[in-house]
Amino acid sequence: MADTAGQSSALLIEHLGRTAVAAIEEFGYYFLLWLESLYWLLFGWMKKQPVRLASMAAQMVTIGIAATPIVTILAFTIGVMLAIQGIATLKTFGAEEQVVMGIALSVTREFAALITAIVVAGRSGSALAARIGTMQVSQEIDALRVMSINPVRYLASPVLAAMMLMVPSLTLIADFAALLGGAVFTNLELGLSYAAYLDRTLGSLVFDDVRQGLIKSLVFATIITVIGVSNGFQVTGGAEGVGRATTRAVVLSISYIVVADMLFTYFLNR
């Protein structure tokens, strides 16, 4: 009996160790992939293997332009939600009027960047993993390599560039949409005029608040790209593997986004 208990705890420790090693390995893979994508973006043209502007533009359309409507709608909704909650909470103190500042700060610092990143992760992170994973399964990645077309340069770098431009842009749009949502609800509920809302918003915001959201959105863009691309490249096991990679890419990037958000909020507010 004692022997089997010892054996199973040894197995557990072994399992823990293997999981830890795998996690560290994966993190290293993400980091190297990120470095390599940046390398091709910055120095590819020197080696006559530039990252193509055309494919960057195509990615920007699918990642950014196509996501604009949904990001706008969701951000507007978040703005309304914050107004509802804010007014309800502040009512107890008789300070409903302060809701404008609350909305302004939490939208620009937090919610615009977060909702944008979650939408982009769901739309583009998964598509990225699925596309690259399918290419891996059908030997298209091998074909790129034997044609001496570096797969990271050809597939990952344009996406990274497009994400770094489009996620912050979408975040800005989300800022405006969410503030507008807040304005509409405050106007209906408290009868606050749009001019007064705008005035108070501008009065309580400093540039640093918006910048915080934008810095975060750059980090989120990197997370979505690196995790989507890595999971795509690492696909094994056919169609089922592609499905698994897609799910994994979305779940992992959203988790990393939330954790990174918490860490950045902590450090940026010290």
Next chain:
Amino acid sequence: MTRSDTQPVIEVSELTAHYGSRKILDNIDFHVEPGEIRIIMGGSGSGKSTLLRHLLGLNLPTSGRVRMLGVDVARASAGEMHELRRNIGVAFQGGALFSSMTVGENIKLPLREHARLDETTMDIMVRLKLEVVNLAGFEHLMPAQLSGGMIKRAAVARAVIMDPKLLFFDEPSAGLDPVVSAELDEMILRLREAMNMSIVVVTHELESAFKIADRITVLDHGRILMTGTVPEVQNCPHPRVQDLLNRRPRRAEINAEDYLQRLTGG
């Protein structure tokens, strides 16, 4: 690259490769002469696909050396590897055409990435290669709109667009009917004639192998059983070679004790 025309285009010496802890290739020595059509033949699991991946530099060996066109694949710098790969063409088993691009764009891709040519010149080169593989007029279709045989031929057109010195085929006849497969064999012979390439074909189709081969290398369980001309292979007394030629099932020897142990999982 300064090398004589008589030096082998592929020199593999003492190549050993593992997949995890399983040994897939065991001490392989393998040479291909310029202008030769070499068949690598073997059953499933013989290691022929793994050997191909090592020749293409997609996998790195546990030990041993792979030299292609005089370049040591494991030790080559990025620049050397880039130069080497421009001289190699590969037609993959499933074609591996990029599904998001038209046939023409697929074939044009290596040119676009590696050569500085204007669009019209590239278009003409694409049409030339499509003529070679009998696919003229199909450049605007998507890969999904092509039949299996057409996909393979389009893949060949892409493989030869840079006029490589060395061309690889992975299972060219897999999944094709006998007529299309025979046409593909004709095409391989014609390509060698027209472009004076060395060609390596990985296959398990005997008929096709006997038709196009200058020499055949027979692989089994990661080892080379023999290398020889078609008659030499046909007359080889080795039982495993004969099994392969006559489609005989393997005669596994059953050891009662091992068998029991496998069953009980001990």
